Amino acid sequence: MVVTMDVFQGFSIHVEPKNKQQNGVYSLILSGPAALSVGGDADGVMLDESATSALPAGEYDYYLIFTSDAGSRQIVEQDRLTVRSAPGAVTDVRSFAECALSALEAVLTNQATFEQQSFSIAGRTLQSRSLSELVNLRTSLRNEVAREKATREGRPVIASSPIIFKN
Known part of the structure; x- marks a missing residue:
């Protein structure tokens, strides 16, 4: 099941796994109008204001990856993230x-x-x-x-x- 999360440009969002794993760290890869890879910690990944400000508005697929202390990597979640223009930003939203x-x-x-x-x-x-x-x-x-x-x-x-x- 794909669950879409939304974030405004210039706002932060913390991506946490639904089922936390032990002895390792998370990272996040975004694929869409731009690409981004962000490292996290044992609790998830924080996309801060500067990271979301640099992303063009649009739909992104995201992959939450868990890297164990032993070095093995696995995709633990794959969902959708919508980056919306910052509130008050001048944009043409017409089709x-x-x-x-x-x-x-x-x-x-x-x-x-x-x-x-x-x-x-x-x-x-x-x-x-x-x-x-x-x-x-x-x-x-x-x-x-x-x-x-x-x-x-x-x-x-x-x-x-x-x-x-x-x-």
Whole structure:
């Protein structure tokens, strides 16, 4: 069972094993948007404020490793750690669809910056499309944003398909 723990950047967290072992020490390895290895003691591992401040926000897998006094090593726990942006930090928490919709609507209303007229998000690029293509993409992105919002608010997600008008 994976249990997600949360920590804010700049805050400390003490990771303790669920079942402590005797005659050895613990260490912690984080794998995610960044990698980190931290030594601990017989009670667990402390990620202090400086360690969490240096981690980019995101999801990490963590491995709690026990090293016995005899030198044998074993992974005693594997869980998930979510590092959240520090409270009050300026971050863009919008989804890909929300960011793309915002940039696309700026293009459609002629308020786009030079960068928005041809933009890339997560490896996807949009540039020089016909008006009908842009309007269809906007409809698709609006539907995706509505589904994301419904999911966040715990409302049922209603599948929708675009309505195509023909003369």
